[in-house]
Structures are given as C-alpha cells and as structure tokens.
Amino acid sequence: xxxxxxxxxxxxxxxxxxxxxxxxxxxxxxxxxxxxxxxxxxxxxxxxxxxxxxxxxxxxxxxxxxxxxxxxxxxxxxxxxxxxxxxxxxxxxxxxxxxxxxxxxxxxxxxxxxxxxxxxxxxxxxxxxxxxxxxxxxxxxxxxxxxxxxxxxxxxxxxxxxxxxxxxxxxxxxxxxxxxxxxxxxxxxxxxxxxxxxxxxxxxxxxxxxxxxxxxxxxxxxxxxxxxxxxxxxxxxxxxxxxxxxxxxxxxxxxxxxxxxxxxxxxxxxxxxxxxxxxxxxxxxxxxxxxxxxxxxxxxxxxxxxxxxxxxxxxxxxxxxxxxxxxxxxxxxxxxxxxxxxxxx
Amino acid sequence: xxxxxxxxxxxxxxxxxxxxxxxxxxxxxxxxxxxxxxxxxxxxxxxxxxxxxxxxxxxxxxxxxxxxxxxxxxxxxxxxxxxxxxxxxxxxxxxxxxxxxxxxxxxxxxxxxxxxxxxxxxxxxxxxxxxxxxxxxxxxxxxxxxxxxxxxxxxxxxxxxxxxxxxxxxxxxxxxxxxxxxxxxxxxxxxxxxxxxxxxxxxxxxxxxxxxxxxxxxxxxxxxxxxxxxxxxxxxxxxxxxxxxxxxxxxxxxxxxxxxxxxxxxxxxx
Numbered sequence: 001x002x003x004x005x006x007x008x009x010x011x012x013x014x015x016x017x018x019x020x021x022x023x024x025x026x027x028x029x030x031x032x033x034x035x036x037x038x039x040x041x042x043x044x045x046x047x048x049x050x051x052x053x054x055x056x057x058x059x060x061x062x063x064x065x066x067x068x069x070x071x072x073x074x075x076x077x078x079x080x081x082x083x084x085x086x087x088x089x090x091x092x093x094x095x096x097x098x099x100x101x102x103x104x105x106x107x108x109x110x111x112x113x114x115x116x117x118x119x120x121x122x123x124x125x126x127x128x129x130x131x132x133x134x135x136x137x138x139x140x141x142x143x144x145x146x147x148x149x150x151x152x153x154x155x156x157x158x159x160x161x162x163x164x165x166x167x168x169x170x171x172x173x174x175x176x177x178x179x180x181x182x183x184x185x186x187x188x189x190x191x192x193x194x195x196x197x198x199x200x201x202x203x204x205x206x207x208x209x210x211x212x213x214x215x216x217x218x219x220x221x222x223x224x225x226x227x228x229x230x231x232x233x234x235x236x237x238x239x240x241x242x243x244x245x246x247x248x249x250x251x252x253x254x255x256x257x258x259x260x261x262x263x264x265x266x267x268x269x270x271x272x273x274x275x276x277x278x279x280x281x282x283x284x285x286x287x288x289x290x291x292x293x294x295x296x297x298x299x300x301x302x303x304x305x306x307x308x309x310x311x312x313x314x315x316x317x318x319x320x321x322x323x324x325x326x327x328x329x330x331x332x333x334x335x336x337x338x339x340x341x342x343x344x345x
Numbered sequence: 346x347x348x349x350x351x352x353x354x355x356x357x358x359x360x361x362x363x364x365x366x367x368x369x370x371x372x373x374x375x376x377x378x379x380x381x382x383x384x385x386x387x388x389x390x391x392x393x394x395x396x397x398x399x400x401x402x403x404x405x406x407x408x409x410x411x412x413x414x415x416x417x418x419x420x421x422x423x424x425x426x427x428x429x430x431x432x433x434x435x436x437x438x439x440x441x442x443x444x445x446x447x448x449x450x451x452x453x454x455x456x457x458x459x460x461x462x463x464x465x466x467x468x469x470x471x472x473x474x475x476x477x478x479x480x481x482x483x484x485x486x487x488x489x490x491x492x493x494x495x496x497x498x499x500x501x502x503x504x505x506x507x508x509x510x511x512x513x514x515x516x517x518x519x520x521x522x523x524x525x526x527x528x529x530x531x532x533x534x535x536x537x538x539x540x541x542x543x544x545x546x547x548x549x550x551x552x553x554x555x556x557x558x559x560x561x562x563x564x565x566x567x568x569x570x571x572x573x574x575x576x577x578x579x580x581x582x583x584x585x586x587x588x589x590x591x592x593x594x595x596x597x598x599x600x601x602x603x604x605x606x607x608x609x610x611x612x613x614x615x
Contacts (some may be wrong), residue, residue: 074446076608097448109444111364113371124362126450128353134403155372 002086003179004210005048005071010080012041012066012234040066042234044080050177053204053211055225057319063234066103068180071212072102073198084175084311097224098127101171105183109170110155110200115168117151120173127174137173145169145199161192168196172203185217197223238322247314249321253292255283257299258307266298269326279306284313357450358458363464369427369470376470379424383417383475390416390543391482405548410575413483418570419542422501423465426508427460431530433516437523442610453513453596453603460509486574496581497573501587503607504565510595511561515601516550520606542566561591 015035019025041063048054054099056064069075071082073089073096076112078324082089089095110119120141122207124134142148147169158166171179182202185193201224203209215221215302223240239250259279265271270289276284285295292310299305312318370376386534394412398404433456436442445452506528515532519525536542538553540562557563570583 069443072447073442074443075610093446094449097447100447102428102443102447104440104443106374107441109441111480112365113368121362122364125353125357126448128350128357338365344579 003047004085005212006083008045008081009072010041010044010070010082011078012070012075013078013323014038014040019133037151037314040234044234044236046229046236046239048212050210052209052227052231052290053213053225054227054229055221056229057221059323062141062231064231065182067212069180072100072180080137083239089251094308099176100178100180101176102180103167103171103182103184105186108167110163112156113154115152116147120170123170123173128284129174132188141169141172144202161188164188164192164196169200175207176209178212181211181213183215185215185220193217200224203289245322246318249318251286252287252313253285254311254313255285255292255295256309260306263302266295268295268298283321351564354610358454361390361455361458362462365459366466369463369466372393380474383420383424386420386480387413387417387478388480410483410486410521413479414486414489414615415545415570415574416543417479417572421468421472421475422566423473423542425464427463427558429456429460430457430516434519434523437519453599457509457511462506464505482586488575493576494573497546497569500569500581500584500588501566503592504569506578506592507588507595508559508565510599513599514534514595514602517602517606520610536562539563540565545571561595564588564591
C-alpha cells in the first residue's frame with residue numbers, strides 16, 4: 001500500500017524583514033527595506049505509512065509547523081515534493097482537504113460566539129456529509145469525546161480543555177484518512193491531555209486514521225506514537241522508532257530496589273544514588289560503565305532483595321539527550337515567523 | 346445526482362451565511378449602539394435639512410422627507426456591512442487562515458457568504474428601528490411605495506456585491522501587508538464622498554459628479570437609495586446593468602488577487 005505521506009527534499013525559505021533599532025531604523029525600513037532569507041525547512045525527506053501515528057518533534061522554530069502547513073497545502077514549498085494520499089497538497093488542496101484534517105493547538109476552528117453544536121452542524125454542511133450520516137457521526141463523537149455538557153454552551157465560555165476536546169472531535173467529523181495535529185495538548189491539564197490522547201488512540205485503532213503529530217510533551221509521544229521524526233533547523237536529524245530511540249540514546253537505567261534492611265549502596269563506577277530512604281534505594285546505572293547484572297550482584301551480596309524494578313528514564317530525558325548529542329537548539333523562525341515574512345520565490 | 350451535489354455545494358455557503366446571521370445577532374448591544382448612533386445622525390440631519398431647505402422646501406429636487414429617507418438607507422447599509430478587512434487581516438495575523446484554507450470551500454466563497462449573512466442581519470436589525478425614526482422625523486416620502494421599494498432592494502442586493510468586490514480586493518492585500526487598515530481608512534473616506542453617503546451624487550457639482558458617476562462607489566448604496574426615494578425606471582435599468590458589470594469585474598479582481606496572494610501567503614505562528 002502506498003504511504004499516506006511522502007516528502008522528498010522539501011524546502012521552505014522565508015524572507016524576513018530586518019529592521020535596525022531606533023527611529024533611523026524605522027525610517028530606513030520604509031524606504032530601503034532589507035530582508036534576510038531564513039531556511040525554515042531544508043531538504044526534508046520521510047514517509048508515513050497508512051494507519052501510523054508519527055510524532056514530529058524538535059525545539060521551537062525547528063520547522064515542524066511549517067512542514068505541516070506544506071503537507072496540508074497551505075504553504076507552497078520553495079523546493080521539493082510531497083504527496084499526501086496520492087495528491088500534491090499545494091496543487092490539489094481542494095481535493096485533499098476533504099480527506100485530511102488539521103488541529104492547530106493554538107488556534108480555533110470553532111465559532112467563538114456560538115455553541116459547538118452550531119460549528120459541527122456547519123462543518124457537516126461544509127464537508128457535504130449527508131444529514132443522517134452527519135447526525136450519527138456527531139452523536140458518536142459527542143459520546144466518545146464527552147461533549148454532552150458543553151454542547152450548547154457558547155465556545156467563548158468553555159475552558160481550554162473543553163474547547164480542545166471540541167476542536168479534536170470536529171477534526172474527526174468527516175472521517176479523515178490523515179489527521180495533522182499541531183501541538184493538540186498545549187496548555188492542557190493532565191486529565192484533559194489524557195482524554196485527548198485516548199480519543200486519538202481509539203480513532204486510530206478503530207478507523208485506521210493516520211496521525212502526524214507535533215508536540216513538546218514527551219507523554220504525547222510515549223503514549224501515542226511508535227515512531228519519531230526529530231527536526232532541527234528544518235533538517236531531519238533522526239527518524240527512528242520510540243523503542244529504537246530509547247535503545248540508542250539511553251545509556252542509563254533506573255534501578256529501584258526494596259531490600260530487607262537498609263544497606264550502603266555499592267560504590268561502583270557508573271552508579272549514582274538518586275534516592276535512599278530506609279530499605280529503599282533508587283540508583284541510576286550508566287550501562288556503558290556498569291552492568292545491571294553486576295550492580296544487582298553487588299547488592300545481593302549485602303542483603304536480600306524484596307522487590308526490584310528496572311526502568312528507562314522518562315522520554316523527556318531521552319529527547320534532551322538526543323538534542324544534546326545532535327547539538328540542537330532553538331531554530332530561527334522555522335515554525336512560521338511572527339514577523340512580516342513572505343515566501344522566497 | 347449532479348443536481349444533488351450542486352445543491353450540497355450551494356447549501357454549504359447558505360449554511361455559512363445563516364451562521365453569520367446568528368453570529369451577528371449574538372451581540373444585540375453592539376447593534377443597539379449602531380441604532381442609537383444612526384438615530385443621532387438622522388436627528389442632526391433632520392435639523393440641518395430643515396434649516397437648509399427653509400422656505401424653498403427642496404434641494405435639487407429632493408424634499409426633506411426624501412433626503413432623510415435617503416440618508417437612512419445609505420447609513421443603514423454602511424452600518425450593516427461587516428468589516429471584511431478586519432476579518433482577513435485577523436485571519437492572516439493570527440494564522441487562523443490555516444483552518445479556513447483547509448476546508449473544502451472557497452476562501453472567497455466563505456467570505457462572501459459571511460458578508461451577505463452579516464449584512465442581511467445587520468440591515469434587518471438596524472433599518473427597522475431606523476425606518477420608524479425616519480417616519481417620525483419626516484413622514485413617508487411621496488415616492489416610497491412597495492412597488493418602488495422592491496427594485497430598490499434588488500439594487501441594494503447588487504450594491505452589496507459591488508461593496509464586497511471592492512472591500513475583498515482591498516482586504517486581500519493583507520496576504521502581503523498583514524495590516525491593511527490604512528487602505529480602508531482612505532477607502533471609507535472616498536466612499537463617504539464619491540459613494541454619496543449624505544446626498545445623491547447627481548446633485549454634486551460638475552467634475553465631482555462626473556468622477557462619482559464613473560467610479561463604482563455610488564452603486565453600493567447611493568443609487569439604490571436614490572431609486573427608493575425617487576423612482577425612475579430608466580435609472581433602475583442603468584443602475585442594475587452598471588452594478589452587474591462592476592460586481593462581475595470586482596469579484597473577478599478579488600479572485601485574481603486571492604490567487605496571487607495565496608501563493609505569497611505566510612501563515613504566522615508555529
């Protein structure tokens with residue numbers, strides 16, 4: 001089966017106006033405006049299979065949102081090619097947008113002054129969903145996303161969590177084949193985040209929707225995705241499975257032990273005590289310097305182990321390790337600069 | 346099948362216009378404010394025209410009641426038109442355009458449907474109390490009847506399309522400049538004068554009248570208001586033809602600007 005998304009050598013360059021400080025700079029900007037080219041996305045190539053949930057991560061300004069905007073046909077690339085569901089997004093946007101959906105975590109597609117019910121009804125008309133089919137779909141989404149209590153409340157009166165549940169539900173109204181989620185959990189509390197993740201997971205499982213997700217929240221990636229693309233300065237620096245990423249970038253394991261009595265932790269190279277309380281011990285083991293087996297044997301020599309768990313550090317630590325190893329920092333305007341920017345053509 | 350698909354396509358824009366009506370009526374206080382301002386303008390002009398007309402009783406053939414009702418129609422239309430420039434500019438500045446472009450509906454079509462819906466809601470909400478006040482101040486103008494009002498309303502409908510074509514062409518410059526408010530400041534001043542907001546352009550002196558008649562601004566509300574207060578079948582036909590031609594030209598221009606602009610568009614924010 002053809003991939004849902006293919007990007008080959010995708011590039012996007014913005015022309016950013018440069019203004020010198022002060023009044024002189026302002027006057028000069030009017031008569032002799034100068035601009036500099038910012039490469040938001042450079043030579044980006046990847047594929048996403050149908051039904052896959054892929055996370056695209058990277059520091060602020062890395063080019064994640066620009067990539068989504070090109071893949072949804074909103075922005076024209078400066079160079080390169082992309083095919084989404086067999087269509088070129090910026091050329092076939094009118095045909096493609098019936099088959100895809102987007103959620104931008106920092107924007108809203110709901111009518112601010114009207115209740116979600118009105119937006120859903122209108123979106124049903126816009127996507128030309130026949131009446132009975134639309135009503136059945138709305139019923140399902142209201143139930144699945146738990147929107148009953150906010151259904152008739154004007155959007156402006158909803159909490160961010162409630163609004164985001166509505167936003168994500170609205171994206172699934174027309175049964176899209178690919179959903180692009182740009183930071184869908186930004187600013188939400190843990191309960192709201194968990195609810196949205198559960199809905200995305202369920203719709204991916206039950207309807208086979210391909211999900212392309214950007215997020216700064218490692219839990220989003222950990223709970224939803226099997227594969228991660230890491231982008232920085234518009235370039236793809238890593239394309240790996242979450243498990244592979246853990247394996248390759250994780251040289252530390254966390255060892256939690258409950259002993260029959262308090263003991264002194266073993267003094268071994270590569271072993272760091274993270275916490276010690278009574279018979280409980282939490283150690284970080286650098287597996288390049290000490291083996292888990294060796295550490296366990298040293299502890300067993302001191303006393304009996306009642307319970308032991310070996311875990312990976314949180315994904316956040318792994319991502320930080322990747323960024324560090326790749327020398328990644330904040331990009332320069334890759335996610336669509338806030339200033340007056342125009343496409344370089 | 347083909348017909349059903351066509352109705353579905355038209356239906357989505359009708360639904361958007363309906364939504365725009367609800368959206369406009371969501372703030373009754375804003376409408377009340379506009380009605381009160383309209384009342385103030387009508388009251389001031391009532392005093393002014395009473396003084397200016399004096400014993401003569403008319404100005405270039407227009408009596409007191411005709412001038413007040415003319416003003417009611419032009420002002421009600423002005424107050425009813427939504428601020429399209431703000432919509433497009435905000436869409437571009439906030440990045441909300443990303444949602445609008447990603448729907449299976451033309452961006453210009455969405456703007457037009459909303460423009461018509463909001464204008465209709467605004468006109469209904471403003472003109473009914475406005476008409477009551479005009480009646481109290483000036484009575485019914487001699488030529489105003491349902492037979493004359495119907496073609497005048499048709500002309501107002503086409504005038505709304507001309508207004509949309511003009512404002513959309515200007516508003517879409519936001520794709521390049523983001524903040525197009527200065528353009529609209531100039532546009533609104535030109536529209537006041539050459540659009541005949543206070544007086545029918547036919548009473549303007551020489552050069553100004555020629556200029557106003559060449560340009561499309563008078564077709565938005567002045568020509569329909571003139572027809573409502575002093576009906577003329579020849580003028581009606583000339584107005585409708587001119588409106589249709591200008592509306593087609595300006596809509597095509599807006600479409601062209603949109604086509605160019607969308608390729609230059611930058612969607613803000615990441």
